[in-house]
Amino acid sequence: MKFGGVSVADGNRLRHVGDLVAHFHRDNEIVLVTSALQGVTDELLACARRAASEGNVSDVMDFMERITDRHNQAIADAIQNPAIAKEVQGIISEKLSLLEKAYIGICYLGELTRRSLDYISGYGEQLAAPILSGVLRDMGIESQHYTGREAGIITDSNYGDARPLEKTYGLIPQKLLPLKGVPVVTGFIAQDEKGTNTTLGRGGSDLSASLIGAAINADEIWFWKETSGIMTTDPKIVPEAKTIPTISYREAMELSYFGAKVLHPRAIEPAIKKGIPVRVKCTFDPEDPGTQIVRDDVPKEDVIKAVTLHQKVELLNISGAGMIGTLGVAARAFTALAEAGINIVMISQGSSEANISMVIEEGQADRADEALRSEFPRDVVKEISHDHDVCTVAVTGSGMAGTPGVAARVFKAMGQAKINVVMISQASGQHNISFVVASADGERAVRELHREFGLGGEA
Numbered sequence: 282m283k284f285g286g287v288s289v290a291d292g293n294r295l296r297h298v299g300d301l302v303a304h305f306h307r308d309n310e311i312v313l314v315t316s317a318l319q320g321v322t323d324e325l326l327a328c329a330r331r332a333a334s335e336g337n338v339s340d341v342m343d344f345m346e347r348i349t350d351r352h353n354q355a356i357a358d359a360i361q362n363p364a365i366a367k368e369v370q371g372i373i374s375e376k377l378s379l380l381e382k383a384y385i386g387i388c389y390l391g392e393l394t395r396r397s398l399d400y401i402s403g404y405g406e407q408l409a410a411p412i413l414s415g416v417l418r419d420m421g422i423e424s425q426h427y428t429g430r431e432a433g434i435i436t437d438s439n440y441g442d443a444r445p446l447e448k449t450y451g452l453i454p455q456k457l458l459p460l461k462g463v464p465v466v467t468g469f470i471a472q473d474e475k476g477t478n479t480t481l482g483r484g485g486s487d488l489s490a491s492l493i494g495a496a497i498n499a500d501e502i503w504f505w506k507e508t509s510g511i512m513t514t515d516p517k518i519v520p521e522a523k524t525i526p527t528i529s530y531r532e533a534m535e536l537s538y539f540g541a542k543v544l545h546p547r548a549i550e551p552a553i554k555k556g557i558p559v560r561v562k563c564t565f566d567p568e569d570p571g572t573q574i575v576r577d578d579v580p581k582e583d584v585i586k587a588v589t590l591h592q593k594v595e596l597l598n599i600s601g602a603g604m605i606g607t608l609g610v611a612a613r614a615f616t617a618l619a620e621a622g623i624n625i626v627m628i629s630q631g632s633s634e635a636n637i638s639m640v641i642e643e644g645q646a647d648r649a650d651e652a653l654r655s656e657f658p659r660d661v662v663k664e665i666s667h668d669h670d671v672c673t674v675a676v677t678g679s680g681m682a683g684t685p686g687v688a689a690r691v692f693k694a695m696g697q698a699k700i701n702v703v704m705i706s707q708a709s710g711q712h713n714i715s716f717v718v719a720s721a722d723g724e725r726a727v728r729e730l731h732r733e734f735g736l737g738g739e740a
């Protein structure tokens with residue numbers, strides 16, 4: 282079971298998580314994976330960036346006071362037994378003093394590498410796990426807290442978006458089995474083979490849970506969310522969005538890949554590897570069945586299951602007359618980007634071959650630029666440009682494979698809404714049509730498509 286930031290936002294919610302676990306623990310063995318308290322990862326990163334750019338130690342001290350108070354308050358609200366509360370407070374205060382030293386180092390050095398960002402951003406989970414474990418002990422459930430590394434999660438050294446190594450599947454059972462009570466593992470963070478802290482990408486606690494579930498051959502992997510499972514679109518954009526009761530691994534993967542923040546894009550892979558059923562349930566309504574994610578052979582009654590929006594992307598264009606007829610330009614570009622650790626979300630090449638457009642994750646443009654400039658001489662690739670003001674919109678559903686007219690409906694709806702489509706992509710598997718529009722048009726595009734395909738029952 283994995284609980285995200287919203288589910289463990291404060292002491293009351295941590296206690297609520299404890300109640301849920303106590304309930305399900307009566308008939309099941311459980312491993313818990315926790316994210317940081319809501320918003321903490323963002324705050325840790327923002328403080329690190331300020332420390333590097335401004336070097337203001339008193340700003341760091343103010344932040345440390347706020348984060349200390351927030352976690353101490355959570356302990357006070359969630360743990361009744363004074364001895365357990367004191368012990369957890371001791372663990373937290375040791376961690377916070379290490380964090381403070383790291384921030385002060387950043388203030389003096391004035392630089393912030395991707396490696397240091399991973400060191401800092403993982404503290405949220407390291408603070409949350411001992412508290413949640415303390416809550417369980419307070420309720421009489423045996424529990425111990427583990428970091429991702431202590432639970433056996435080892436990754437490559439691609440800081441900020443590290444990939445678990447295959448040997449992790451063998452290590453996790455060695456570290457966690459046989460289960461002693463309910464272990465609480467930090468989501469999101471791991472270590473590479475040198476023992477340096479890494480993170481699995483934003484929202485990566487889902488992946489931690491899925492990895493652990495797959496490695497220990499769990500009967501099911503459950504993600505507890507603030508929403509009622511996976512919905513036809515983000516309910517914050519379309520309040521009429523409905524829960525999708527059953528969805529295939531493939532569809533769930535596609536929609537998370539295209540920005541549905543409900544699941545980390547790689548969270549389904551480990552579950553598929555072992556064929557483990559996945560459930561997405563609502564923390565605030567545990568009776569609600571939520572969404573079940575199952576093998577790919579579920580009936581495909583709906584052509585479109587969901588519409589997704591990904592705002593945190595950038596469009597990268599490379600062009601130059603020298604690209605025409607030059608063999609291997611695309612291969613070299615993709616290899617250079619891959620070596621720089623940059624994930625390409627979408628690709629499109631014009632038939633003239635003088636231009637390749639790629640959608641990449643936000644914040645990677647400078648690295649992409651550097652990688653491409655060092656790969657190509659000026660006479661082949663003349664211009665490299667980026668556009669930050671874009672987003673991707675995608676419609677997903679395996680029922681669209683072989684159903685004619687889906688693309689026509691999508692783009693007609695965009696035309697009628699006067700939304701300009703910048704780039705289009707559909708893979709040959711036909712489970713998904715995705716396209717790029719201006720950031721300002723993203724939410725409107727989602728609403729139009731949700732209505733066009735009658736996903737909220739509006740059609």
Ligand SMILES: Nc1ncnc2c1ncn2[C@@H]1O[C@H](COP(=O)(O)OP(=O)(O)O)[C@@H](O)[C@H]1O
Pocket residue numbers: 284285286287288316484505506507508510511512513514515516517540541542543544587
């Ligand atoms: N298709 C979707 N279905 C459900 N939630 C979605 C979808 N697309 C985006 N979201 C957003 O994803 C979030 C998922 O819930 P949350 O509890 O915040 O997850 P976690 O804390 O585990 O990352 C919600 O805030 C919701 O607005």
Ligand SMILES: N[C@@H](CC(=O)OP(=O)(O)O)C(=O)O
Pocket residue numbers: 284285286287316317322323405468469482483484485486487
């Ligand atoms: N705390 C990390 C990892 C995570 O998975 O968080 P959440 O489950 O709240 O999305 C993040 O904010 O990216």
